[in-house]
Amino acid sequence: MFEEKDHVLYRKFTFSDFSEAFAFMTRVAILAEKYNHHPTWSNTYNVVEISLTTHDAGNKVTEKDKHLAKEIEKLIQS
Numbered sequence: 001m002f003e004e005k006d007h008v009l010y011r012k013f014t015f016s017d018f019s020e021a022f023a024f025m026t027r028v029a030i031l032a033e034k035y036n037h038h039p040t041w042s043n044t045y046n047v048v049e050i051s052l053t054t055h056d057a058g059n060k061v062t063e064k065d066k067h068l069a070k071e072i073e074k075l076i077q078s
Helices: 018-035 063-077
Strands: 003-005 008-014 040-044 047-052
Touching (some): 008 063, 018 040, 018 063
16 A cells, blocks of 8 residues: 655555566556656666655645555556
8 A cells, every 4th residue: 555654655566577567667657647647656676666746736645646546556456
């Protein structure tokens, strides 16, 4: 689950290898485009770290962030 801290929703995802991590990032990218809300993220081998905040709302967590976080969570549950 994403955790809220310092006005950011954050989660670290660990996969079995780089290919799985990259495939996940591709699915997240499609969601981000769909909702026009893009994460701050990083990838190192099998680890993807995602931070969500709404920049045009003063870098605070908004419903946009919470909605995207829920959609991202669904990707790993399926």
